[in-house]
Amino acid sequence: MTSTSRDVARAAGVSVATVSRAFSEAGAVSDSTRRKVLTEARRLGYSPNPAARRLITGRSGNIGIIVPDLANPFFADIIKGVQRRAREGRQAILVADTDEQARLEGDALRSLARQVDGIILASPRSAIEDLPGDLNIPIVLIHRQAPGWWSVTADFAEGVRQALVNLRALGHDHVAYAGGPHLSWSGGMRTESLRTCAAELGVHLYELGSVAPTIDGGLAAADLALATPATALIAYNDVVALGAMRRFGARGVDVPGGMSVVGCDNTMLSQLAVPSLTTVDVPRFEAGEAAVALLDRYLADADAEPIEQVLATALVIRGTTAPPRQT
Amino acid sequence: MTSTSRDVARAAGVSVATVSRAFSEAGAVSDSTRRKVLTEARRLGYSPNPAARRLITGRSGNIGIIVPDLANPFFADIIKGVQRRAREGRQAILVADTDEQARLEGDALRSLARQVDGIILASPRSAIEDLPGDLNIPIVLIHRQAPGWWSVTADFAEGVRQALVNLRALGHDHVAYAGGPHLSWSGGMRTESLRTCAAELGVHLYELGSVAPTIDGGLAAADLALATPATALIAYNDVVALGAMRRFGARGVDVPGGMSVVGCDNTMLSQLAVPSLTTVDVPRFEAGEAAVALLDRYLADADAEPIEQVLATALVIRGTTAPPRQT
DNA sequence: GTGAAAGCGCTAACAT
């Protein structure tokens, strides 16, 4: 059906070895024969069979990415970053979505392991030690750090610190925080940072516990917040913040007049909200791109020291934060 | 490093052929030997090398999906549907994002063609005849029909018809429509249906032309709509509708009091909007799942008659539609 | 710079 290197070799009057060299950049072939080979190849519609190439080189040229939820714009953007960078390197990407189920992460890892050269694992919901350890494949984590692992994270601590400092400056000294999934490393960072900063600033912090990283989680968080004396709510992410805003509206609480709200991630959602959402910007495309870059280095030297890259975050002031109403 | 079928064969005291059979469902092996082989395989950490398997069978067990924009929740949901169905069939999925650029669709198609058994092409922005025709790989289209092609589409005509009928019943007889990308097949369906229905219902339809399927496109559409006598706006999709709502708000036009708005797709965004958005529900997970199912049938019988599956749509009434204000 | 030949790890006839 499709033509093989042998067909091209015959047509160009060379050996299959020469055809192979002509198609691999490094190959030492004279310009004239390379041109001849490439011409015949085009004429015959030939391109090297990736399976055969892979069987012998052991490299697929593909990379895998595993995310908790594709429908979450946060992860969609990360994948777009991976995609963009991978396209330049002519790598194809295999995507796995675990539906926020930690249990499926091991399965996804295992099923991708034999298919790709390396895997990017974004915001794992599992404990690191619960991940299969016998995969023997380079893995770069996004938004999770662990000893001996390569990773790209963001400075969530600084971002939420800025948020709290800003709220304090506006006059809020009773602030609620709605946390995310228990095993979210970045969630842990946020909580820890808020505790420290609250103590330093003399702000009273009301920890509402962990809610689902969804609209529904946000609805619940709003009610919890209203049961405290807090005049401002910091949410785990933009989705939770928007859910909370809906609920505040339904309960007749004006935002930001009666309650200030701060999200996290700066996804497109934060600009869609009415009023638009004050949030912590977390680079997403950049995280995806950086993860591919790290994976390439890892692939180039498997024994290299793991790199832990940290991206900057910053508070973005929009319309949901204001001084608390005087009482 | 990793063990091969030969290692397992030796350990289990059988031939490589038996190992192969034990690992392929259909293989005729006695239960006892299969168990023995599987045990040794597990002990040695063996699993069949997909590249080798593929080289000989010609099947990769992978499928490709190409979308205009991963960050658009509409496509993210389609991919989730594909993903869910593919996971059951133990297929991995390769995802390509073309950044809304028609030009990249051909590239994506070509680069995936050798890597997967079949491709799902969602909402292509290219004309069908501009797609490479020499790929020799099963393709299922989503939201595009073309003679001789397999496809899954939705009945957009019915959905927007319901929207117009509903607006008419509320008392609107001047309705604006903001269209999407020129080569969007589903966009064409919407336009055509609206024209026909408007004529039947005696509604005056103001076609605002085509805007970008983004927030910014929505902002622009709002201004165009306000320059007409229309009291209601039907938008290409939810994103455009939300953009328009923002702009109406900024220009002091109350929604739905001063202007009713209808979106399309019923993505999560429509529930996030304030007020929540009246929209046309378009099945997305289902479209992704159906596309995989069709691809499986196509793969099973390459000479089968192409199937054109059409999913139902329906108007979902929420908070952005109301009778026009009396003047 | 180029060709000949030896596999990469597996599956699919064909035997038995």
Added chain:
DNA sequence: ATGTTAGCGCTTTCAC
């Protein structure tokens, strides 16, 4: 039911 054998299409020594 199981073993033997011949490749799948390519890359990579090793000669020349």
